[in-house]
Every structure is written in structure tokens, then in C-alpha cells.
Amino acid sequence: MTPPLHLSLAGQAVDVLREQVLTGEIPPGSRVNEVEVAQQLGISRGPLREAIRHLASEGLLTLVPHRGAFVPAATPDDVKALFELRTALECAAAELAASRRTDVDLVRLQDVCAESRRNYRAGQPFPYRLDLAFHQTLLDAARSPYIAEQVRLVQQRVVLLRSALDDDPPHQHASLDDHDELVKAIADGNAAKASTVMRRHLSRVCAQMLTSLNH
Amino acid sequence: MTPPLHLSLAGQAVDVLREQVLTGEIPPGSRVNEVEVAQQLGISRGPLREAIRHLASEGLLTLVPHRGAFVPAATPDDVKALFELRTALECAAAELAASRRTDVDLVRLQDVCAESRRNYRAGQPFPYRLDLAFHQTLLDAARSPYIAEQVRLVQQRVVLLRSALDDDPPHQHASLDDHDELVKAIADGNAAKASTVMRRHLSRVCAQMLTSLNH
DNA sequence: AACGTGTCAACTGTCGACAGTTGGCAGTTT
DNA sequence: AAACTGCCAACTGTCGACAGTTGACACGTT
Known part of the structure; x- marks a missing residue:
């Protein structure tokens, strides 16, 4: 549904991405391509960006300016x-x-x-x-x-x-x-x-x- | 400058907004109008939205779906x-x-x-x-x-x-x-x-x- | 052959516009 | 007069497109 029926698209994207990161479906060290993942989720880049930033604030992604979001590898x-x-x-x-x-x-x-x-x-x-x-x-x-x-x-x-x-x-x-x-x-x-x-x-x-x- | 010279527009917006919230320039309980503040900062709504979400993740703003961002009042x-x-x-x-x-x-x-x-x-x-x-x-x-x-x-x-x-x-x-x-x-x-x-x-x-x- | 340089594709950062929802206001009814 | 109903403006959520930057590859130079 285009209108936010129960949760905003950004909120849904947060849940999906969080799951993919935590399960290792997106492996540590890999980059998150905005356009690719957006198409994959069937949403625009706007909500996806918000989701990425949110997960970054939770420490599940690290942001590099002009490079994108990465799944952090642990030392x-x-x-x-x-x-x-x-x-x-x-x-x-x-x-x-x-x-x-x-x-x-x-x-x-x-x-x-x-x-x-x-x-x-x-x-x-x-x-x-x-x-x-x-x-x-x-x-x-x-x-x-x-x-x-x-x-x-x-x-x-x-x-x-x-x-x-x-x-x-x-x-x-x-x-x-x-x-x-x-x-x-x-x-x-x-x-x-x-x-x-x-x-x-x-x-x-x-x-x-x-x-x-x-x- | 339109291109991110030192810090992205969203990053600058975060700093400005944080200052305004912490100093009480935006008083507790008040709402943050996206279009208004965006024009005031001379940026678009996109970066401002990211800034708002970021401050919300820091606990300096609370988000209400379809209503916007508020400065939380303390109990x-x-x-x-x-x-x-x-x-x-x-x-x-x-x-x-x-x-x-x-x-x-x-x-x-x-x-x-x-x-x-x-x-x-x-x-x-x-x-x-x-x-x-x-x-x-x-x-x-x-x-x-x-x-x-x-x-x-x-x-x-x-x-x-x-x-x-x-x-x-x-x-x-x-x-x-x-x-x-x-x-x-x-x-x-x-x-x-x-x-x-x-x-x-x-x-x-x-x-x-x-x-x-x-x- | 190794190094420096110029070019280019891919991606992020940003913008303006449209669609859907929310809260409030006016008008009407009981 | 109070309560309910329908409409409306304002705002958020979302989208597609453009501009600027980055890293890499190919080419030319030493």
C-alpha cells in the first residue's frame, strides 16, 4: 500500500534491514547500495535513507560520507x-x-x-x-x-x-x-x-x- | 555552497537544530515545522528530515507519526x-x-x-x-x-x-x-x-x- | 615496468512536487 | 446551547530527477 497503513515505509524498511543485518544476510564489511536495496524493497530512496540513518544511530551500520553505509566489522x-x-x-x-x-x-x-x-x-x-x-x-x-x-x-x-x-x-x-x-x-x-x-x-x-x- | 564542502547539509542542520533545542530557542512542547525550518535554514526538506530523525534518535526530539517532531517536556x-x-x-x-x-x-x-x-x-x-x-x-x-x-x-x-x-x-x-x-x-x-x-x-x-x- | 595523470561510471547528497493523512472549523441537527 | 457531521487547510510521507563527489580504470610518461 502506498499510504502508511500501519507503519511508514521507512519504519518497515528499518525492520527488514535490521533483520537482514542481524542475521548476516548482509554480511559484515559489505556496502548497502541505496538504489539497489530501494528497488529490492519496492520503495523510494527517501524512506530507505531514513531507515539506513536510523540503523546507523543504533550502531548496526556505519556511515561514510559520499561512500554509503557499511555493516561494521568487529575488532x-x-x-x-x-x-x-x-x-x-x-x-x-x-x-x-x-x-x-x-x-x-x-x-x-x-x-x-x-x-x-x-x-x-x-x-x-x-x-x-x-x-x-x-x-x-x-x-x-x-x-x-x-x-x-x-x-x-x-x-x-x-x-x-x-x-x-x-x-x-x-x-x-x-x-x-x-x-x-x-x-x-x-x-x-x-x-x-x-x-x-x-x-x-x-x-x-x-x-x-x-x-x-x-x- | 550547494556541494557538501566540509559537512553535509544534514550534518549542519543537526548542529544548528541541536543548539536551538538545547538553548531553549525552540521551547519544550513546541512543534518543529519542516517547511518553515527548512526555509529558515535555506535547505530542502530532505536533509532537514534526516537531521530531525537524528536528533530524535538522540532523545532531543520525539516523533509523532503524521504530526511531526516535538521537543519533549520532562516529567x-x-x-x-x-x-x-x-x-x-x-x-x-x-x-x-x-x-x-x-x-x-x-x-x-x-x-x-x-x-x-x-x-x-x-x-x-x-x-x-x-x-x-x-x-x-x-x-x-x-x-x-x-x-x-x-x-x-x-x-x-x-x-x-x-x-x-x-x-x-x-x-x-x-x-x-x-x-x-x-x-x-x-x-x-x-x-x-x-x-x-x-x-x-x-x-x-x-x-x-x-x-x-x-x- | 613503475608511476603519475586524466577521464569516466557509479553512487550519494539534494531538491522540488505530488499524494495521503490529521486536526480544526463551520454548518447543521437535536 | 451542546453535540454531531462534513469539509478544508496545513503538514507529513513519498517519489523521481538533477548535481556533485569518489574511487577506479585506462592511458601516457619517465
Whole structure:
């Protein structure tokens, strides 16, 4: 439809492009041709440009003047700096969750952990989806909208970086334990411990990502 | 010049608009008319639209479909949530600064503090510029580019919120003391204390902002 | 053969115009 | 007089086209 029925063309383009970038359909390092992608999406360059700029503001694309938009390739230093940001945000979220969580929040967290364990015990690889769900649930319990929004953006960039994670069983097991310990600290309202555990958890994930980056 | 000589028209528009929003030249709650502002800046609607979207992604404007861009008006809850984010980021920055700072960083921090005190003792009101300079210097010492970038964005939003701050002498005095204490902790490499002091400092600033919001 | 130079295609940056939607105003009805 | 309905101006969303810049290729020079 030409008129914006539910979402503007730019908004739709953002969703499609974001998906293509995050799934690696548009591989890191590649350029985004405006006219080509615009025709491919059946829209004009205007809305597509807005979509590109939006994704750039989220860190999913980097803009080079007169050259266009590129999918950023990650360096180890990038990963470290990004995880410093993520740690700052999620540790704060863990503290807030520990002091603000309701009983409903707690049940939700425990549910996600239980499902993750079932999945893991069934021999299935720990899907990244469940890890995201856990962190998202924790974020809801923290009830700090601005922190939540920033964490969402950072996690997106982390997804962009991970080429092939989730394939190291010991790491998965440790992550599950971390999650359980986090829930326990949050259940006890122990903000300090929640923060400490979260920091250790993210430190482990970061290390894992760095090693998998160096093959 | 029609061709992008140094910066694209959209980039220039971003700078001009940001200034106008932050200084209150475009008051909170008001709408941004695309054709009007475009003519006023001597550019077309295309680049201006990009500039508007960019500022919206920074939180300096809020977009309403088919209605346009508005300068957001702050509610107390907004201020609280925003300071939760700022606290998370700047406490982490303080910790990192304490463990990574060089001697040059330390001198710079002390210089800013000294200038602030001179300014204060001379009867001048503590200019927000010096407060920003202090936090910026601390951020440089932390050497965490992603955290620095996010803090910059958050501080912008804080500037947008403050209608008339910096006019309470006791608050200014306390802030100066906070800064000095922060520098001391950073000088000692005491990350935990740096974080604690930063948290107290921001808590005070937030409270001050909330009271000045309620007149 | 290596290097510097001129030319060119491809792409981005920008513009003006059209189409669709929104909120408000006038007119009418109860 | 209050509420509802239909119309209208203003503005945003979108499009196609033009202008300027960039990187690369081919050519000529040393």
C-alpha cells in the first residue's frame, strides 16, 4: 500500500534491514547500495535513507560520507569496549531488579531459567533466544525504561558481533549457572551480589566472544 | 555552497537544530515545522528530515507519526529514569578512570577542579560549562569509547531538562566537594570509592533537578 | 615496468512536487 | 446551547530527477 497503513515505509524498511543485518544476510564489511536495496524493497530512496540513518544511530551500520553505509566489522577492542558499556548497564539493571522486583517478576525469571535448563538437558544447544529472554525479563523487573532501551541497543550490537557463539558446552553450562545465581540474588533482594554475579557473567561471555573471534 | 564542502547539509542542520533545542530557542512542547525550518535554514526538506530523525534518535526530539517532531517536556519520572541511566554509566566510568588514569589525566582533572573553585570563590556562579568539562575529562580518563558516547547523549538530555539550574549556592558548593573527592579517589586508584562518590554526586544533582522542576 | 595523470561510471547528497493523512472549523441537527 | 457531521487547510510521507563527489580504470610518461 502506498499510504502508511500501519507503519511508514521507512519504519518497515528499518525492520527488514535490521533483520537482514542481524542475521548476516548482509554480511559484515559489505556496502548497502541505496538504489539497489530501494528497488529490492519496492520503495523510494527517501524512506530507505531514513531507515539506513536510523540503523546507523543504533550502531548496526556505519556511515561514510559520499561512500554509503557499511555493516561494521568487529575488532577485539570494539568487543571489549562494548562489553564495558553492557556491563555498566546490566549490572545497574541487576541491582535495580534486586530491589524492585515483584513476586511476578521472580516467577518469570525462574520460568525462563527452568526452560533453559530443560532445553540444555535435552541435548539441545542453548539457544540465544532464551538468553535474550532472560536478560529481557531481568530488565523488565528493573523498571528503568532508559536503561532497558540502551541495553536493547547494546545487545543488538552484540548479536551483530557474534559470528558463531553458543557452541561451547562448558560456556553454556556456566551461563546457566550464572543465571540461576542471579535469580537467587534477586530473590534475596541482594543488589550487591546481583551486580557482582552479572559482572562475572558478562566477563565470561565477553571472553568467550573474544576467543571465538580469534578462531 | 550547494556541494557538501566540509559537512553535509544534514550534518549542519543537526548542529544548528541541536543548539536551538538545547538553548531553549525552540521551547519544550513546541512543534518543529519542516517547511518553515527548512526555509529558515535555506535547505530542502530532505536533509532537514534526516537531521530531525537524528536528533530524535538522540532523545532531543520525539516523533509523532503524521504530526511531526516535538521537543519533549520532562516529567519527574523521566528525570528519575534518566538519572538511573546516567548513574549506571558514570559510576562505571568513574571506576574505569580510577584504574586506568594516567598522571596526565589526573593533572587535567585537578586543573578543572581548581578552575571551578577559583570561579566559585570569585563569586561567579558555577557555570555548567565547567561541570561538563569535569565529567568530560573524567570520561577521557576512563578510556571506554562506547560508555563515553552514551554519557554524552545522556548529558545532552539532562541539559534539555534543566530549565534553570546552577542557582543554588549550597548545591554548587556540594558539587565542588564531590568533584574533589572524586579526583582523590581516582588519584588513589580506589575504584569502589570513586563509584560511591559519583553515585552520591549524581543523586544530589538529580534531587536538585527534581525540586527545581516543582518550583 | 613503475608511476603519475586524466577521464569516466557509479553512487550519494539534494531538491522540488505530488499524494495521503490529521486536526480544526463551520454548518447543521437535536 | 451542546453535540454531531462534513469539509478544508496545513503538514507529513513519498517519489523521481538533477548535481556533485569518489574511487577506479585506462592511458601516457619517465
